[in-house]
Amino acid sequence: MNTLRIILLLCLALPLSAASWKAGTAKADITPNTPIWMAGYGGRTKPSEGTLHPLWAKALALEDAKGNRAVIISTDTLGMTASIYANLKARLAKEHKLQPEQIMLNASHTHTGPVLRGGLYDIYPLNAAHIKRIEEYSARLENEIVRITGQALKNLEPVTLKHGIGITRFGVNRRENKPYSDVPKLIAAQALKGPIDHDVPVLAVYKGLELKAVVFGYACHSTTLGIQKFSGDYSGFTQIALEKSHPGALALFSAGCGADINPLPRRVVHLAERYGLMLAAAVEETLLQKMQPLEPKLNTRIKTIPLEYGALPEPAALAAAAKNQTNYRGRWAARMLKLQADDDVPKTYPYPIQCWRVGDLLWLTMGGEVVVDFSLNFKKQYGPRTWVTSYCNDVMAYIPTFRVLQEGGYEGQSSMAVYGLPADRWKENVEDLVTEGINQLVRDTK
Numbered sequence: 001m002n003t004l005r006i007i008l009l010l011c012l013a014l015p016l017s018a019a020s021w022k023a024g025t026a027k028a029d030i031t032p033n034t035p036i037w038m039a040g041y042g043g044r045t046k047p048s049e050g051t052l053h054p055l056w057a058k059a060l061a062l063e064d065a066k067g068n069r070a071v072i073i074s075t076d077t078l079g080m081t082a083s084i085y086a087n088l089k090a091r092l093a094k095e096h097k098l099q100p101e102q103i104m105l106n107a108s109h110t111h112t113g114p115v116l117r118g119g120l121y122d123i124y125p126l127n128a129a130h131i132k133r134i135e136e137y138s139a140r141l142e143n144e145i146v147r148i149t150g151q152a153l154k155n156l157e158p159v160t161l162k163h164g165i166g167i168t169r170f171g172v173n174r175r176e177n178k179p180y181s182d183v184p185k186l187i188a189a190q191a192l193k194g195p196i197d198h199d200v201p202v203l204a205v206y207k208g209l210e211l212k213a214v215v216f217g218y219a220c221h222s223t224t225l226g227i228q229k230f231s232g233d234y235s236g237f238t239q240i241a242l243e244k245s246h247p248g249a250l251a252l253f254s255a256g257c258g259a260d261i262n263p264l265p266r267r268v269v270h271l272a273e274r275y276g277l278m279l280a281a282a283v284e285e286t287l288l289q290k291m292q293p294l295e296p297k298l299n300t301r302i303k304t305i306p307l308e309y310g311a312l313p314e315p316a317a318l319a320a321a322a323k324n325q326t327n328y329r330g331r332w333a334a335r336m337l338k339l340q341a342d343d344d345v346p347k348t349y350p351y352p353i354q355c356w357r358v359g360d361l362l363w364l365t366m367g368g369e370v371v372v373d374f375s376l377n378f379k380k381q382y383g384p385r386t387w388v389t390s391y392c393n394d395v396m397a398y399i400p401t402f403r404v405l406q407e408g409g410y411e412g413q414s415s416m417a418v419y420g421l422p423a424d425r426w427k428e429n430v431e432d433l434v435t436e437g438i439n440q441l442v443r444d445t446k
């Protein structure tokens, strides 16, 4: 009887263990080792001066019960540029047999990381030597990402996956609560205005009872700091705290739709650390709650939609701006004049959107800096088990909803020139195109 029972148990156990998720992890220190221009604020006047804490690229490879694979890559960078994304897609396909839909390339949007190849060049006074250093660094970054992806795929081992959602409240709608100096008073009076998304989505990867990796999100700009030292901003501190309290585990940040959300007040290191610890506490609390186990089923899709540019700037206005090339607008205007003269102005941008189903978790990713309306809308439409990641794969511009586009301001309009794009704004159908594209992808990803 006992022998029979053991055989029966073994028979039951075999398909169970064979039907599990597998996961592998790897990471690389990507801190620049020489001074280099820092990405994200046009007002900087000089390259970096040292390091507050290291910058990381991290890879979490997943494989479902049928052998479908995908890799989440997180980086402490402002955003992957079109050139880096193109190179990585080609190399990851060639070297690791990964198609673009299987690659989720995240950027924390830290404003204390290096400028990357082709990223916002107009806003910095770069000379040839600066650009050479940026290109060398970008090649190193690509090599490291390809290397850790291979390492993570090589290390795949049986795991369980769980999903949960926590909350933390330091993100403030930056369009609706100005001047920023009023924000502490508004917080004290509980009188902050504007849409926000305070969810902290968490994907936990367990090897037995041990946490092997945790991916966590938050919809808030990584702009606490504007110093000349490298750091991952608040989410860098979160990663450090989580990896300290779970030795051996890898913590990866997946930035949400925080394009119009700032950590406020800000600009001092202890606030970046405080927000980082608040986010870490929200993740820890979620890990202690009853999280939802995810079935070992993975389906991945990606699509690029041609986002249409709105009206082009008038040549006369460009010519006037181009007279002063000591500022970014002048440098951008001079480039645009040449593009217009050569009749070489693109009409659309190939905008990447992605949909993963991880068990019953619906994970949407969007390129660019996406305003918070999008994550609120998609979660309302598709339910609470929906995770919306922004700053993903290619960060080429802000992505406003129709409301923000109409209101204008930085996220709706003036950031287009900062990003070096040829139009003053996206066309009025930007929200419709993005939403229709995502809806189609969700339908296609069963």
Ligand SMILES: [Zn+2]
Binding pocket: 109, 221, 259, 369
């Ligand atoms: Zn930004």
